[in-house]
Amino acid sequence: MKGKMGIQHWLGFAVILVWCLLPVVWIISLSFKSEAETTSGSPQFLPKEPTLDNYREILKDSDFTHALINSFGISLIATFLSVVLATLAAYAIARLDFRGKKLVLSLALAIAMFPVVSLVGPLFDMWRTVHLFNTWPGLIIPYMSFTLPLAIWTLAAFFREIPWEMEQAAQVDGATSWQAFRKVIVPLAAPGVFTAAILTFFFAWNEFVLAISLTSTTDARTVPAQMSFFVGPDPFNPPYSQLATASVIVTIPVIVIVLLFQRRIVAGLTSGAVKG
Amino acid sequence: MSTDAAAADAVRTADSPAKRPHKSDRAVAENRLGMKLVAPAVILMLLVTAWPMLQALYLSLFRYRLTQPDDREAVGLQNYLTVLGDSLFWKDLWNTVLIMIVTVAVELVIGFAFAMVMHRIVFGRGVMRTSILIPYGIITVVSAFAWQFAFSLNNGFVNAWFSWLPWIDSDTNWFGDHWHSMFAIMASEIWKTTPFMSLLLLAGLAQVSEDMIEAAKVDGATWWQRLWKVILPNMRSAIMVAVLFRALDAFRIFDNIYVMTRGAQDTESMSFLTYRQVIEQFQLGMGSALSVLLFLMVLILATLIVKLFRVNLAQARGEG
Numbered sequence: 001m002k003g004k005m006g007i008q009h010w011l012g013f014a015v016i017l018v019w020c021l022l023p024v025v026w027i028i029s030l031s032f033k034s035e036a037e038t039t040s041g042s043p044q045f046l047p048k049e050p051t052l053d054n055y056r057e058i059l060k061d062s063d064f065t066h067a068l069i070n071s072f073g074i075s076l077i078a079t080f081l082s083v084v085l086a087t088l089a090a091y092a093i094a095r096l097d098f099r100g101k102k103l104v105l106s107l108a109l110a111i112a113m114f115p116v117v118s119l120v121g122p123l124f125d126m127w128r129t130v131h132l133f134n135t136w137p138g139l140i141i142p143y144m145s146f147t148l149p150l151a152i153w154t155l156a157a158f159f160r161e162i163p164w165e166m167e168q169a170a171q172v173d174g175a176t177s178w179q180a181f182r183k184v185i186v187p188l189a190a191p192g193v194f195t196a197a198i199l200t201f202f203f204a205w206n207e208f209v210l211a212i213s214l215t216s217t218t219d220a221r222t223v224p225a226q227m228s229f230f231v232g233p234d235p236f237n238p239p240y241s242q243l244a245t246a247s248v249i250v251t252i253p254v255i256v257i258v259l260l261f262q263r264r265i266v267a268g269l270t271s272g273a274v275k276g
Numbered sequence: 277m278s279t280d281a282a283a284a285d286a287v288r289t290a291d292s293p294a295k296r297p298h299k300s301d302r303a304v305a306e307n308r309l310g311m312k313l314v315a316p317a318v319i320l321m322l323l324v325t326a327w328p329m330l331q332a333l334y335l336s337l338f339r340y341r342l343t344q345p346d347d348r349e350a351v352g353l354q355n356y357l358t359v360l361g362d363s364l365f366w367k368d369l370w371n372t373v374l375i376m377i378v379t380v381a382v383e384l385v386i387g388f389a390f391a392m393v394m395h396r397i398v399f400g401r402g403v404m405r406t407s408i409l410i411p412y413g414i415i416t417v418v419s420a421f422a423w424q425f426a427f428s429l430n431n432g433f434v435n436a437w438f439s440w441l442p443w444i445d446s447d448t449n450w451f452g453d454h455w456h457s458m459f460a461i462m463a464s465e466i467w468k469t470t471p472f473m474s475l476l477l478l479a480g481l482a483q484v485s486e487d488m489i490e491a492a493k494v495d496g497a498t499w500w501q502r503l504w505k506v507i508l509p510n511m512r513s514a515i516m517v518a519v520l521f522r523a524l525d526a527f528r529i530f531d532n533i534y535v536m537t538r539g540a541q542d543t544e545s546m547s548f549l550t551y552r553q554v555i556e557q558f559q560l561g562m563g564s565a566l567s568v569l570l571f572l573m574v575l576i577l578a579t580l581i582v583k584l585f586r587v588n589l590a591q592a593r594g595e596g
Contacts, residue, residue, distance in 0.1 A: 012393030013400065020407040023422040023467060024414070026433070030425060041430035043446075089317040097303065098310025104318060111321050113524045115574045117547040118567035121554040122328035122335065125342075145324035148317050206415045208531045209547070213555050224417040228535060238421075240431050247418040254413040262405045265413075269472070270479035 024251070030244035031055070038240040054245035064246060066218040067226035071250070074136055074222060075204035078143035082151055083197045085144070087189075090155030095164065105156075108149035116146065120213045127214055134216045142210050147200040154199060154268050158192025195268035198261055205253070223250045329571060335564035342558035355565035365549070365566075369573075372545040375458070376526040379465050380519060386466070387473030387518070394474070395481045412471040416464075420535035423464035427451070457541040464532045469525065473518050480514020481507070516585045520578070527577060546570050 026045065030038070031054055033047040042048070058064050093101055123142065124133070132138035162185070170180040211225040218226070227246050230239065258265065336355055340348045359365050394404055411419070426432045427450035438444045450456045484507050492506045508515070530547040537543045539552070550570055554563035 009393055009396050012389070013397060013404065016390055016393060016404060017407050019467070020411055020471070023419070023426065024410060026426055027418070027422045030431075038431050043431060043433060043436045045433045085317045085320065089314040092310040092313035096306050096310035096313070098307040098314075100311065100314075104314050107318065107321060111325055113521075113574060113578055114325055115528050115547065115567075115570045117528065117530060117550045118332065118571045119325065119328045120551055121560055121563045121567055122331040123324070124554060125335070125560060126328060126331065141320070142324050145321045148321055152317060202413050208415075208417055208534070209551065212534075213551070224415050224531075227417055227421070240425055240428070243421050244425065247415075247421055251414055251418055254415070255410060258406055258409040258413050262402065262409055265409055266405060266475055269412075269475050 027244050027247050027251075030241060031248045033241050033244075035239070035241050054241050055249075058242060058245050058249070063218050063226060064223075067221055067223045068249070070136070070218070070220055071205060071222040071224075074139050074143065074220070075201055077136070078140045078147065078204045079197050079200045081140070082144040082147045082200050083155075083193060086148055086151030086155050086196060087193055089148075089152050090159050093152070093156045094159035094162075105153070108152050111145065112149040112153075114146075116209050120209060123210070124213055133214060134220050136220055138214050139207075139210060139220060139222070142214075143204045143207060146207075147203045150203065151196040151200050154196045155192050158195070159189065162188045191264065192268075194261075195264045198257060198265055199268050201257070202254070205250075329568075332564040332567045332571075335560055336568050338561045340559075340561035342560055348561075351561070355562050356569070359562065359565050359569065364544075367542060368544045368546055368549045371458070371543060372527060372529065372547075375462060375465065375529055375545065376523055379462055379469070379526050380523050382462075382466050383470045383473045383522060384515070384519065387470050387477050390470065390474035391477040391481050394478050408471045408474065411468050412475075414468065416468055416531040417535055419464050419468040420532045423460060423467065424451075424536045427460045427463075451537060451541065454541045454543065457537050457543045461529075461532050461536055461543060464536065465526065465529060468532075469522060473522055476514055476518040476521075477511070480511035480518075483514070484510040516581075519585070520581050523581060524574060524578060527574060546573070 029046050032050040032052070033042055034049065034051045034053060037048055089104065092098065093104065119142070127133040127138050132141070164185070166184050166188075167177075167180045170184045171177060175183065206224070207222070208224045208228070211222045212228060215221040215225060221229075223246070227243060227250075230243055230246065337350060337352060338348050339351045339354070390408070394401075394408070397404060427434050429435070429447065429449050429451075432450075434450070435444060435446050435448050439446055448456070450460050488510070489502055489506055492502050497505065528547050529545045530551065533539060533543055533545055533548050534551075539548050544552075546566075547570065550563060550566040553559045553566055557563075
């Protein structure tokens with residue numbers, strides 16, 4: 001059984017590839033169809049005359065480029081801050097004995113399951129009073145609190161696996177405590193921190209409910225929100241090729257991250273998730 | 277589940293001073309440092325969830341439209357009675373529950389099949405991992421557009437490719453009626469979230485001992501028996517964690533519906549209804565009542581799943 005792959009496994013392999021990639025290939029194909037082609041109706045999978053016009057157009061569209069900048073800025077800042085706070089918390093959870101540890105983990109879990117839409121009303125109201133409505137911090141703050149649970153759980157699981165004695169061993173061998181931390185602990189902890197950062201970034205990059213509710217102009221509107229406003233007057237006949245082009249552009253960072261760090265992401269998603 | 281763990285915690289903290297009446301200075305310092313380190317994260321999480329939730333609870337007792345802020349009037353539980361007496365609420369709740377049950381069930385089956393293949397595969401693991409992570413990482417809005425276009429009447433390939441099926445022909449309008457629309461929404465939801473399910477199941481599968489499967493094989497168990505009697509029972513906690521997370525996620529479905537139908541053809545979900553009351557109609561009082569109800573339903577659902585399947589999350593996440 002081990003080491004050999006039967007025909008059913010090759011078949012399974014092929015099915016999984018098609019299942020996962022077909023819609024992606026489809027949206028890429030659509031982005032190369034000319035606007036004239038989609039307007040007149042074009043049910044075939046591949047474009048008749050592939051064109052780069054959609055890409056040229058959309059990169060000239062200042063609403064879209066603004067949204068792209070907002071998406072990058074908001075997601076990266078939220079990721080950075082969330083991971084910093086989560087690292088502190090996860091270190092305490094993995095290494096220290098303190099009261100309320102379980103309570104913190106339970107709180108994180110409860111928030112991971114929280115219905116985000118429930119907060120739309122009150123946050124809308126609150127953000128308008130404190131002038132956070134339609135600003136970057138107005139999205140960064142809720143993104144941080146919704147990504148903290150995942151980051152804390154992932155990091156705590158990673159930190160528990162670190163052989164912390166090595167720090168003392170290095171000190172016994174004559175390293176200063178800063179050297180011991182820098183040369184021993186940081187390299188061991190970095191992969192976990194990095195994984196948590198990727199998962200956090202994915203969440204912020206993907207978030208939609210708050211992005212459409214707490215913004216009103218291109219000052220803070222992110223790409224998913226901007227795309228949903230692209231639709232035009234008739235929601236059942238949207239500008240297909242342009243939306244497909246925007247989809248492809250916003251998916252590129254995801255594909256790059258997945259290609260570079262697939263191992264880390266899988267480890268992070270399943271870290272200690274399923275023991276016993 | 278959180279209350280459960282909190283209760284356990286309360287018990288523990290209640291009896292720990294008895295066990296350790298004289299804490300050393302070191303322990304006190306450690307306790308203090310631990311609390312300091314978690315404080316920023318905890319405060320931030322509470323600030324954005326617990327505080328607005330209390331706000332919603334308060335606002336839900338008023339008739340309050342954002343467009344007429346001076347016309348605010350306390351109405352007691354009237355908003356709740358209005359919501360619960362409205363057939364739209366029950367219709368949307370039914371849609372939400374239906375989507376949750378169907379998508380989670382389908383994902384369990386497909387996800388498990390994927391996990392089995394990935395578990396056995398020897399070559400091309402990297403390729404497989406990469407391709408399965410792409411739907412996971414892709415933006416839900418993009419997934420919704422991709423599927424909406426695939427099902428589109430004028431520009432989609434689904435009708436052309438599957439017209440050999442008796443119930444599909446070249447002019448099947450997927451967004452023309454309730455069931456076709458629901459199908460399209462669920463297709464997008466299932467495509468996007470199956471990878472998450474299959475990765476959790478794969479991790480569970482890796483925990484099942486090969487020796488046990490081999491032993492069952494030697495004893496003459498068929499493939500089917502090995503699956504049901506050996507493999508599945510041994511990865512129970514992985515399955516339960518996957519179901520819990522995905523069920524709660526599916527219950528909050530919003531993005532796919534917003535993009536694909538905007539709630540047309542009676543495809544509204546609970547989240548969509550709440551959003552529409554607050555953001556589109558500025559009914560903050562009524563919307564808050566819906567927010568509170570949605571929160572309570574998620575809480576009940578989580579408790580129900582945990583109790584029903586006895587998911588031990590602490591143990592499952594290696595906390596035990």
